[in-house]
Amino acid sequence: MEATLTDRHVARQTPFVITMVLALMLSIAPIPDWASPYRPDWVALALIYWTMMSPKSYSVGIAWIVGLVLDVAQGTLLGQHALVLSLVVYVTVKFHLQLRQFPLLQLSATVLALLGLYQFILFWINGVAGVNAPSVTYWGPIISGALIWPVLTLLLTSVRRQAPG
């Protein structure tokens, strides 16, 4: 009984864990120079999706830990992505019931706003910490992220449907 419960628990977590690992890998994978300002914030997108769909299982705590890992992976100030990711996830969880009712287009617009918030706080922290960056590096990921969101959400939904639990 105990074992099967643990097994089911593990099975339920698997899609989430795999998604997060893939998102982390995509955010450190080498891509050509011209494309790098437009690299979507994969980790933020994946977290928005999962916390919107199951806010009870995945919430700000997970987002914070993932954020720390992202900070180390990208070599940014420790706690920077942890803060913005938990903020974005907080907003998502807070309004997850409304968000789920939105049609795809409206949801994409909301994701655009969430990513805007994400990049704005990053920009602000970078400013305080004295890291300068051209503005396209902040605009690029917002736009590409919102554009890729419909594809991502369809993909992850089909994964979630097939997964056990």
Next chain:
Amino acid sequence: MARANSKQQFGTSFSPALGLRFLLLAGLSILLMVVDQRENHLDAVRKAIGATVYPLRIIVDAPVSAWRWIATTTTSHNTLQLENSSLRTERLITRARLQRYSALEAENTRLRAMLEARTRMSEQVRIAEILSVSSQPFRHVLVIDKGTRDNVYDGQAVIDADGVLGQVIEAGLLSSQSMLISDPGHALPVEVNRNGLRTIARGIGEYDILDLPFLPNNADIEPGDLLVTSGRGGAFPAGYPVAVVETVTRIPQEPFASVTATPVAALNQVREVMLIWSVEDRENEPQGSTQAPTTAESGNADGGDID
């Protein structure tokens, strides 16, 4: 989904707890950032998390490595022969130069001994491979495959065959991050090889441009001058080539001339880098982690010396 719904029936509202948790985590993040910005107490934390990210880096790098492997194994006999002969020629020339160099080095040591100056220690060099480059476009950071296990330390100088690349900013156990001299957060004390004029070369976020912001209008500098490390900052051993001066624009109204230089190292093309252990460094600073990547203070102090 089913699970989330069934749970929702029991715990009707989780918003207050959520807000509280978020505020706690936000506070913790800010604390972390402040501590991380000022000191390097958090190195242990970074290293621990870094060790979990390391396998991901290897996997992410795998396609690139595989492609390179295929490219090397399928290189034709002809190409190899051509490359071999050109390498042979290059080796001959280098050896010829080296002969003169060792004579000069001996002479230099003798002269320095006469002057009772501190003898410059020989430097050890080891090759490291680049695992990945920074995923943030405006940060010029490389991840290399040597870490503290191979005695890499924070602040260590990284060079390629042509000149200075940057320095290690974060030595992990198996891999370390090194900041390139072109990173906007990097400043490097240099001197003009021709006349020993000292100044600071600052990165501006472009791979082929360095900025020399503290040179007065009447400074003796002209396009084509070679800039070498002055060794003043403490991180780099002296005498490694850094950049060649590209443009010098003297603006009469401004206190400083606008001078740019082109790095001699191929900052965005290298696959292998070399780490330098200078014996002096290790003796003076066993920790080796005192040199922060951006040293505005040392920049000003050095810049102030210029006449």
